[in-house]
Amino acid sequence: xxxxxxxxxxxxxxxxxxxxxxxxxxxxxxxxxxxxxxxxxxxxxxxxxxxxxxxxxxxxxxxxxxxxxxxxxxxxxxxxxxxxxxxxxxxxxxxxxxxxxxxxxxxxxxxxxxxxxxxxxxxxxxxxxxxxxxxxxxxxxxxxxxxxxxxxxxxxxxxxxxxxxxxxxxxxxxxxxxxxxxxxxxxxxxxxxxxxxxxxxxxxxxxxxxxxxxxxxxxxxxxxxxxxxxxxxxxxxxxxxxxxxxxxxxxxxxxxxxxxxxxxxxxxxxxxxxxxxxxxxxxx
Amino acid sequence: xxxxxxxxxxxxxxxxxxxxxxxxxxxxxxxxxxxxxxxxxxxxxxxxxxxxxxxxxxxxxxxxxxxxxxxxxxxxxxxxxxxxxxxxxxxxxxxxxxxxxxxxxxxxxxxxxxxxxxxxxxxxxxxxxxxxxxxxxxxxxxxxxxxxxxxxxxxxxxxxxxxxxxxxxxxxxxxxxxxxxxxxxxxxxxxxxxxxxxxxxxxxxxxxxxxxxxxxxxxxxxxxxxxxxxxxxxxxxxxxxxxxxxxxxxxxxxxxxxxxxxxxxxxxxxxxxxxxxxxxxxxxxxxxxxxxxxxxxxxxxxxxxxxxxxxxxxxxxxxxxxxxx
Numbered sequence: 220x221x222x223x224x225x226x227x228x229x230x231x232x233x234x235x236x237x238x239x240x241x242x243x244x245x246x247x248x249x250x251x252x253x254x255x256x257x258x259x260x261x262x263x264x265x266x267x268x269x270x271x272x273x274x275x276x277x278x279x280x281x282x283x284x285x286x287x288x289x290x291x292x293x294x295x296x297x298x299x300x301x302x303x304x305x306x307x308x309x310x311x312x313x314x315x316x317x318x319x320x321x322x323x324x325x326x327x328x329x330x331x332x333x334x335x336x337x338x339x340x341x342x343x344x345x346x347x348x349x350x351x352x353x354x355x356x357x358x359x360x361x362x363x364x365x366x367x368x369x370x371x372x373x374x375x376x377x378x379x380x381x382x383x384x385x386x387x388x389x390x391x392x393x394x395x396x397x398x399x400x401x402x403x404x405x406x407x408x409x410x411x412x413x414x415x416x417x418x419x420x421x422x423x424x425x426x427x428x429x430x431x432x433x434x435x436x437x438x439x440x441x442x443x444x445x446x447x448x449x450x451x452x453x454x455x456x457x458x459x460x461x462x463x464x465x466x467x468x469x470x471x472x473x474x475x476x477x478x479x480x481x482x483x484x485x486x487x488x489x490x491x492x493x494x495x496x497x498x499x500x501x502x503x
Numbered sequence: 504x505x506x507x508x509x510x511x512x513x514x515x516x517x518x519x520x521x522x523x524x525x526x527x528x529x530x531x532x533x534x535x536x537x538x539x540x541x542x543x544x545x546x547x548x549x550x551x552x553x554x555x556x557x558x559x560x561x562x563x564x565x566x567x568x569x570x571x572x573x574x575x576x577x578x579x580x581x582x583x584x585x586x587x588x589x590x591x592x593x594x595x596x597x598x599x600x601x602x603x604x605x606x607x608x609x610x611x612x613x614x615x616x617x618x619x620x621x622x623x624x625x626x627x628x629x630x631x632x633x634x635x636x637x638x639x640x641x642x643x644x645x646x647x648x649x650x651x652x653x654x655x656x657x658x659x660x661x662x663x664x665x666x667x668x669x670x671x672x673x674x675x676x677x678x679x680x681x682x683x684x685x686x687x688x689x690x691x692x693x694x695x696x697x698x699x700x701x702x703x704x705x706x707x708x709x710x711x712x713x714x715x716x717x718x719x720x721x722x723x724x725x726x727x728x729x730x731x732x733x734x735x736x737x738x739x740x741x742x743x744x745x746x747x748x749x750x751x752x753x754x755x756x757x758x759x760x761x762x763x764x765x766x767x768x769x770x771x772x773x774x775x776x777x778x779x780x781x782x783x784x785x786x787x788x789x790x791x792x793x794x795x796x797x798x799x800x801x802x803x804x805x806x807x808x809x810x811x812x813x814x815x816x817x818x819x820x821x822x823x824x825x826x827x828x
Contacts (some may be wrong), residue, residue: 229612236607236615243600244624246690251631253650254639268658269650318519325512333516340527346751346780347806350537350787350799351530357544373522405511434632436754437780441788452634456758467648474642477635485630489623496626496695497702 251478258472265467276468283469284476291446293473296454297480303365303439303450304432307372312425315375316417319382320409324395340376346437353441367442368450372432378424381498385420386413423495426488430481451477538799544787548796555800579801582782583808585775588681589756590749593688594742600689601696601741606726608697609704611712622701625694633691637758640687646672674759677775684755684776696741703737704730732824739820743813750809753780779805 257265260274284293321327322334352371353362361367390413398408414421436452443449446457455477458470485492538555540548562577576584604625608618628636643650647659652671659666674680707730715725731738756776777785783805787798 233613233615236613240604240607240615240621243604244621247624247628247694250639250643253643257650266648266659268653314518314522318516321512321515325515327509327512327516330512333520336520336523336528340523342747343531344747344751344806344809346753346783347802348527348530348534349783350795350802351533352526353787354533354537354795355526355530370522371526374519374527376523379519405515409515430630434630434634436632436634436757437784440757441784452632452754455632455638456634456761458638465648467642467645470638470642474635474639478631481630481632485623485627489626492630493622493626493698496698 251475251482254471254475258468258475260468262466262468265471274468277472280466280468280472283466284473287466287469288473291449291454291457293454295447296449296451296477299365299448300433300451300480303368304429306365306369307432308425308428310369311372311375311378311428312421314373315378315382315424316414316421317409318379319386320413322379322383323386323390324392337376337379340374341380349437349441352438356442362442363444363448364442365448368432368435368439371438372428375428378428381424381495382417382420384498386417389420390416419491422488423491423498426484426491427495430484433480534799534802537796538803540796542795544793544795551796555797556804558797559800559804578777579779579782579804581774582777582779585681586750586752586778588678588775589684589688589752589778590746592682592685593692594745594749596685596689597693597696597745598738598741600693601700604693604697605700605704606730608701610722611709622694622698625697627694628691629695631691633754634758636687636691637755640683640755641674641759644673644683646674674772677771680759680772681775684752684759687755688749688752692745696745699737699741700734703734707733735820735824739817742816746812746816747809750805750812751780752778753784756781757784779808 252271253269256270256273258280259277261276261279264274264276288294322330356362356364356367359367361370394412394416395408398412403411433450434452435450436456439450439453440456443453446454449457455474458473537548539550539552541551541554542548559577559579562579604621607613608615608622642648644652646652646669647666651673652667653659656662656667656671662668669675673683711729711733712725715729720728756778759776760773760781779801783798783801786801787793787795
């Protein structure tokens with residue numbers, strides 16, 4: 220008798236907790252769901268109230284989108300964002316891998332000082348050098364150029380830190396030594412042996428780098444001036460001006476289009492993402 | 504051969520440090536130099552010593568309260584207060600939700616199912632472009648056409664003239680507008696905090712809980728006496744990273760402030776959403792007479808503020824945990 224009441228109590232608690240968790244999960248999803256539903260409805264339908272059933276005006280809204288964004292080339296945003304995110308990711312990951320490899324397997328003068336720089340730069344707020352970096356790009360004549368968004372990615376301190384820890388846990392030194400005895404060159408050891416073994420860690424960091432560079436807002440806003448060079452977040456921020464006819468269906472659709480690549484990434488790669496997030500807390 | 508060997512490691516880290524010194528360290532130092540100048544972005548910077556910093560502390564703004572003219576702190580300090588009003592409710596809510604979920608999901612008696620699934624769902628809003636989230640929030644909160652008013656009040660056609668009365672415009676009230684951004688921030692970040700705190704909770708040895716169970720400790724006692732103290736390093740990591748990010752909040756306030764949708768955001772609300780980084784951006788890139796030197800000083804001031812509050816927090820935490828031991 221005693222046991223069964225305790226059990227019942229546990230069941231009730233569990234049920235209530237599931238209900239609560241479910242409400243939170245709904246809160247995370249519903250805004251996006253309304254976005255998709257309204258993105259497929261006409262302006263008039265949207266004004267009549269909300270519904271959970273998608274409409275049938277997707278084609279109409281795409282047409283409206285093309286018309287109202289004709290002067291800002293909304294779809295250039297995809298191309299620009301893809302160029303920036305892909306190039307920045309490759310640059311940051313390749314350089315960070317080299318650096319992490321160097322820190323783990325080599326001794327060299329001032330090693331501690333160099334590593335200190337990496338630790339310090341992880342604690343410095345990103346905006347601290349904003350004005351100076353803008354001035355540097357002005358001097359390089361790179362303002363309004365996508366290169367200004369790509370080049371700074373070459374110094375990704377957190378990625379170096381992460382990959383250094385990662386190499387230590389997956390790549391034992393004897394493998395490197397064995398390769399050296401076989402007469403392999405340092406750089407080819409890195410390319411042929413280290414990189415393949417590091418690839419899961421590299422994938423995790425690459426996804427974060429891609430998302431970060433895709434979502435980045437302040438720096439592109441400061442650097443880019445012509446709408447043809449705008450990345451997707453800048454394009455979407457433009458939507459919010461009185462310039463465009465208030466077609467809500469088209470606006471919802473454009474928001475949906477702007478985050479579509481992120482949704483796809485999340486659907487396929489969430490395991491990497493979540494394991495990458497929890498790494499942060501396990502540092503010490 | 505030996506000499507060469509000594510430098511191979513340096514060659515591996517060389518590319519990173521070229522980028523680092525050029526695009527990271529140099530701009531940080533050059534920003535400090537600029538903070539000591541008056542510079543409009545075209546002519547040569549003109550050295551003015553610490554004038555820009557003095558301006559941060561001495562400049563007063565004016566507000567009218569009825570007939571009375573009041574001297575209030577300058578724009579930067581108003582931005583400082585705004586940033587805190589947005590960050591503080593957000594971090595409190597976020598920690599409460601994240602800790603609660605973490606405890607439920609790691610509790611061995613409850614043995615909740617679907618943890619991986621919910622964790623993924625809660626994490627998702629964090630990935631979505633902040634600018635898109637901001638615009639989506641504006642459309643959902645749209646006074647006349649937004650889904651939120653439609654959910655709360657029913658369709659607009661129920662009201663006289665087929666439109667909602669002005670008091671339904673949530674964003675017209677500055678305090679509510681700030682709180683809307685706090686909620687959006689909580690919504691975007693509680694999943695991340697939960698993942699981090701959960702990882703920390705899973706690292707606490709099971710034997711502690713078993714011992715507490717044998718001693719007949721309640722769930723609340725176990726949480727405050729075991730979980731929370733042992734979670735402090737992760738908890739601190741979550742709070743400090745959130746502080747660093749929260750003090751630099753820009754994207755969503757920017758999108759809201761540029762929101763001219765039917766005067767949805769304007770006047771008082773606009774002032775209430777000017778955060779420190781928005782103010783910094785405005786001084787350099789949003790004015791017809793920009794002052795990059797002053798903006799650079801704002802950068803450094805913001806850095807100092809973050810550092811000071813991080814240190815205050817760490818001092819507080821060590822005092823509390825010493826008091827308990």
